[in-house]
Amino acid sequence: MTMKKATLAILLSAFLSISAALRPDPSQPSDPCDPSSLPDPRTLRSDQLTVLISGYSEHRLPLLSSLAASYASSPLVAAVLILWGNPSTPDETLKNISSSAAAAAPITVIRHPTASLNARFIPRREIRTSAVAVCDDDVEIDEGTLAFAFTVWRSSSSDRLVGLFARSHDLDLSRRSWIYTVHAERFSMVLTKFMILGADYLVRYTCGGGAAMAAMRAYVEERRNCEDVLMNFVAAMASGRGPVLVGERRGRIRDWGDVRNEERGDGVRIREVSISGREGHRRRRGECIREFHRTLGWMPLRYSYGSVVDQVGEQGLCHKGGKRPPSKRTIDAPDSCVPQSMMK
Numbered sequence: 001m002t003m004k005k006a007t008l009a010i011l012l013s014a015f016l017s018i019s020a021a022l023r024p025d026p027s028q029p030s031d032p033c034d035p036s037s038l039p040d041p042r043t044l045r046s047d048q049l050t051v052l053i054s055g056y057s058e059h060r061l062p063l064l065s066s067l068a069a070s071y072a073s074s075p076l077v078a079a080v081l082i083l084w085g086n087p088s089t090p091d092e093t094l095k096n097i098s099s100s101a102a103a104a105a106p107i108t109v110i111r112h113p114t115a116s117l118n119a120r121f122i123p124r125r126e127i128r129t130s131a132v133a134v135c136d137d138d139v140e141i142d143e144g145t146l147a148f149a150f151t152v153w154r155s156s157s158s159d160r161l162v163g164l165f166a167r168s169h170d171l172d173l174s175r176r177s178w179i180y181t182v183h184a185e186r187f188s189m190v191l192t193k194f195m196i197l198g199a200d201y202l203v204r205y206t207c208g209g210g211a212a213m214a215a216m217r218a219y220v221e222e223r224r225n226c227e228d229v230l231m232n233f234v235a236a237m238a239s240g241r242g243p244v245l246v247g248e249r250r251g252r253i254r255d256w257g258d259v260r261n262e263e264r265g266d267g268v269r270i271r272e273v274s275i276s277g278r279e280g281h282r283r284r285r286g287e288c289i290r291e292f293h294r295t296l297g298w299m300p301l302r303y304s305y306g307s308v309v310d311q312v313g314e315q316g317l318c319h320k321g322g323k324r325p326p327s328k329r330t331i332d333a334p335d336s337c338v339p340q341s342m343m344k
Helices: 002-022 058-072 117-121 143-156 200-207 210-223 227-239 281-296
Strands: 045-055 077-084 107-111 129-135 139-141 166-172 177-181 194-198 253-255 314-317 326-329
Touching (some): 045 117, 058 077, 058 107, 058 129, 117 227, 177 281, 194 200, 194 227, 210 281
Parallel strands (some): 077 107
Antiparallel strands (some): 139 253
């Protein structure tokens, strides 16, 4: 009798273990658009933000771990959510990332059953701030840039996307077709390499827009591209304005996914898994713009001009070493060509 009870206990334990493994992630409500599954918008904090980092490649885990820890150490960050989209990755591989012992903010890994790019914009009960920073797992942002971008968003741009990497749409008159491009003087989109937006835009993206929005999300799913382009459409439709570009100080931002990078010294392979590094990337992005325009029947994207900077310098020409190089001084780093009497 004792042996039977022991056997039953073992079988019951195994059953419960399997059930727990198959149970949906409790952090993911069955319907993320059900308001009762999300925090009351009136209770969201406005003095901090939640960082959402999308991850897929196990090659990038060392960098991802470093980025998550860096964000979590900032007093501006309430939580770091790593949205892991590779279902084949063993849980054991990810367990060391999720930790809050040595950080100001908790780091949580949320696994998804598919590699859907739309998942990075799902509303989540863990988001208890009015702003979120949506980031890639291959871009390093220093705390000063993060703080300044968040200040810009809070001060006057809470209905707009604030980002560090800009792109543009344009009309190819020869082909009478929308294209995806880069302009030196204007832009209409910012990328999810790093983007700050209101948490309410997650609801607009995932839950709003009716049949048209559902069709555009399905297009993103099919093409495995352009979720950031679609979010720019969503924000432009809501605000009627273009995004805000935040200027950077040289050397403070590093994009490891840029195809021009050398391989990291530690042998971590970054570029080869980058979507933007694939052949035909810009052409496919243009196809997305055309499809979204076709679905909506109009073009909501709006151009913005210039960027917001965190310091103002004084430029001029000075004489140095027998030459007249351009000089630039700031309060932080005055140029030796500028007389000290001018620094007051």
